[in-house]
Amino acid sequence: MVGRPAVPEVIWARPERAGRGPRPAFSRADIAAAAVRIADAEGFDAVSMRKVAAELGCGTMSLYNYVPRKEDLYELMLDAVSGDYEFPEPSGDWRADLVALAHQARAMMHRHTWVPRLMSPVYGFSPNALRYLEYTLSCLDGVDARFGEKMELIAMVNGVVTTYVANEIATAERSRSLPWSEEQEHAARTGYLISQIATGKYPRMAAGFAEDPGPIDLDGVFDRALHRVLDSFDR
Amino acid sequence: MVGRPAVPEVIWARPERAGRGPRPAFSRADIAAAAVRIADAEGFDAVSMRKVAAELGCGTMSLYNYVPRKEDLYELMLDAVSGDYEFPEPSGDWRADLVALAHQARAMMHRHTWVPRLMSPVYGFSPNALRYLEYTLSCLDGVDARFGEKMELIAMVNGVVTTYVANEIATAERSRSLPWSEEQEHAARTGYLISQIATGKYPRMAAGFAEDPGPIDLDGVFDRALHRVLDSFDR
DNA sequence: CCGCACTACGTACGGTGTACGTAACTACGA
């Protein structure tokens, strides 16, 4: 009997090893690593219970002994990649520390492009997420602000990071799984956009795109947005 | 022969009615409305080609005459709900105008809670999206800034709106589709959180949550974040 | 040492997106 819970359960509250029965063949870290490997290699949508089980070398339904619902697998994946963070001693300059942390997060999301799709306050309490939050708070130790204000700052920084990286990834990967090339895709979309602008219904966009500032500097856009958020909390 | 395209296609570039053949039984607006009805009533994940076709009263595969891929259905849905926007004459106070627009967007997303999940720059060029963008630019007509700066402002405002509403919705709907009550879910999660904090590994979070400021004022959090972004562009 | 809680896993069900084939229909080119 598998024993699906009739009551909510946080996977982290579950012991990895139960008292009775044979010792589990895999650890949570094994499972998370397998799922991350698949997501990195074949894309997030390729992560299925069957494929993860195959990657581990076990039967599909055996996975459900470790992971009661697929959502919990996602939680394991997020926690696993959050283990990549390095948390150096806070420097005393909280702005610099948060910028460094945001850059770490951005780099991690570019390594694991599926992460922004999972980001949600629902998955906020995995062990590594708690470590991350505690460290971020430690960077703000010298700041004279209420706890709530600090949390709002952290939420805004995290929001900017995931939003911007999600956009960067979306534009970069849009054509990856499509049966045509990136140039073709881009040509089709800008071609349509040009045809719309040419109707004269969007004069301001027409004027704007007429300037043609060349390719967008994604790093610059990201850093400007990040610093704007930090500035808005710096009094 | 259905004729799936071998080359990228923007659905908006496709004429609604082709020259030959029987007249289509439905308009794009009909299809979008049906999909929106399902998503509103049963949740985004309930939107399937079969259900939309059933809602319209036609065979499943007939839908593919109108919508080559499911992604295009999403695009139709986003455009449909974007038609709800009202675009009053800009007041001359661009901050107030953008705040009003952000509140409209937030209200719309609360009416259609699946919208944040679809928000992506990939779906940026539907007719109503272009109208929205052009109107927002018109609110910034008096502002002395380059086109690129204005676009960055708009992107940040949109990002804040979707991020914050997505969070509001996620926390509100988390337990809706689960087989247990919201109280049970909340109890399980906070119970685990408390147990973790009690380990002493997270002193700053422990101190913060000890204050217990009562329920979170979501409207206030949203407005503060929005105004911070606007402030950061106001020199 | 018994019994039970656990692990392992095959089968099966109801769902998904969509490729493909066929039949009916209509507007255009000759």
Next chain:
DNA sequence: TCGTAGTTACGTACACCGTACGTAGTGCGG
């Protein structure tokens, strides 16, 4: 005017998904 090409309509079929359920084997707690 008429044939035909291109469109609409739609049933069938395939590969895949999450996961409920049943069964068999395993090893610790009482």
